[in-house]
Each structure stands twice: as C-alpha cells, then as structure tokens.
Amino acid sequence: MEKYRFTYEDIHRTARDIARRVREGGFEPDLIVAIGSGGFIPARIIRTFLGKPILAVGIAYYDANDKPTDTPRKVQWIEEAERTLAGKRILLVDEVDDSRVTLEYCVRELLRHEPAEVAVAVLHNKDKEKRGALPQDVVRYIAGRTIPDAWIVYPWDAEDIDEHDRLAAGNPRIE
C-alpha cells in the first residue's frame, strides 16, 4: 500500500485552508471540538485562524479490559461544557476521515446537546467506502484534501522528523 507522508508545513497550510473555507462558507463557529489525539494538532492550528476556544474529546476503540472493539467508547468528554453546547455552532475537527465511524459517533453525541449546528472538518478524507455516515443535520463537511485510500504518515508520528521530511519529498502524486 502506498504511503503518504505529510510534513508539518503541509499540515499547517491545509489547516489554514480549512479555516479559510470555513469562513468563506459563512460558518462562524463558537467553539472547536478536537477529537483526541489525532485532532489535537489540526485543531490547534485551525484555532490560530479562527480564534475560537478548543474543547477536547477522547475516543477509544478498546473496552474496559483493554480489548479491541468495533465501537467507539468515550475516554474523555466535555461535561462542564455540555450545558453550554446548546445553541452553539460547533466545528468538529479530526485529522483523517477513514471509516467515518469516529466522526459519526462524535457528531451524534454532540447533537444530543442541541447545538445550533455541527460542522465537520478533517485534514484528509480517504476516498473509500465508509462504514459510518454523517447525520443529515451535518450540512458542512470540509476535507482539507481528498486522497486515495493509502497509508498516511503524519509528522507527529515520526520517530525522526528530518528523515520524515526527506521521505515526504517523494510522496506519490495526489491528483
């Protein structure tokens, strides 16, 4: 399977582009919700351009006995903040839309608190069949880039960032 390596600078530019599209689309979020831990870095960069606070949620795919599961489980949620979600415009951020299961789960959980709107933004959407589906309430979905169903290597996962940057120069071309 092909590997796509993105540099931090790639990620920064993609996050800035997402913020621009959020604004140009007329969406003014009240807050950003980052899905941890992959959404932390894109959310933090998007915050620079949108200037809104970030709340974090943690989702895991293992059960209480550390066994892998197919269904997401909350490891962190935003209780104090939940009562403030009602009527708010939320921008939900993650790094990648792969199976869409995590995004669907998080959107459904957020919608229970009757926000004014939940918009979704990801750095990368993998062009593939999705197991999850976004509820119809989600009318804004922004993927920084859409890429083939390949193995993505993010810079924050690099053991050696200089080697990662060198290898990223040889990425397969994204049409």
Place this chain on the structure above:
Amino acid sequence: MEKYRFTYEDIHRTARDIARRVREGGFEPDLIVAIGSGGFIPARIIRTFLGKPILAVGIAYYDANDKPTDTPRKVQWIEEAERTLAGKRILLVDEVDDSRVTLEYCVRELLRHEPAEVAVAVLHNKDKEKRGALPQDVVRYIAGRTIPDAWIVYPWDAEDIDEHDRLAAGNPRIE
C-alpha cells in the same frame, strides 16, 4: 524584546528529547495530561515516543463575563477520568513555563485526586522570576529548553508558515 521563533521540526526534536529524559529518569507515566490549547501539540508529539493516552484540560484567564482575571479557571476538566487518576503516574504537559501560575494550578487540581505522582514537562522554560510555585510533591520537572525571558513565537501561531520558518533561521542564539 527579542523574539524566539521555533519551527515545528524544532518542537518535534524538543518533544522527543523530553520523552527520552522522562524514560531515562525512570518515570513511566500511565497517562499524559495536556494543558489546552498550548499543550496539545507537544503532548501529541510526546505521545508518539511514550505511547500513553492523552487527556486534555482547558484553563482560561477570563471570567464568566469574558473579563480578564488573574486567576485560572477551568473550562474543561476530566471528570469521567478523574476517578481513574488515583494511584496513576501523570505527565502534565504544556508548551511554556512562563509565570508558572497555570502549571501550579493544574498540579494542585490533579493532586486532589491522589495520583501516585505528577511530573511536569514543558517545551520551554523562561528564565525569570515565577509568580507560581510547583508543590513539593512534584519531584520531576523537565524543561526541553531553558531560554531567556523573551517573546516566543510558536509555529502553530504562524499566519504564514513559510515566512515563519525563514525568520526562525535568524533566531537569537540561546546559550
């Protein structure tokens, strides 16, 4: 006032160095607590090297009426997780130790849940008089780099990341 600009690659290498020092110091955290939003990016990189889950906390210096205050206020905490903090070894992560007030506040809040230990790690410690003080229970404090009391520009705050990287090449020398 002098400005220090750090590139993402600088940050990545500093975070890796912090993780190495955590391990070499014999500390094996059960979880990382990131202070949002500045701690999100360093915590996520440190996670690559330590392999532990991240919980996020949000601290703000404004009151319910959006007026600035001198004292930190929780905007997000880790309720579901709190009952699991007891007996745990926690690595608390932020980007910078400036006045030390936020770190002190977060450490004190975490200690109320009787963890086994709270260690503190920051990318940068500013060499200056501190308004806050870490409780004596904190025996491990790791600053990736100690720098003069200058204005730090982090890459995630850059409007233009390419210009930021160019300007970072002209940083004042850190002894």
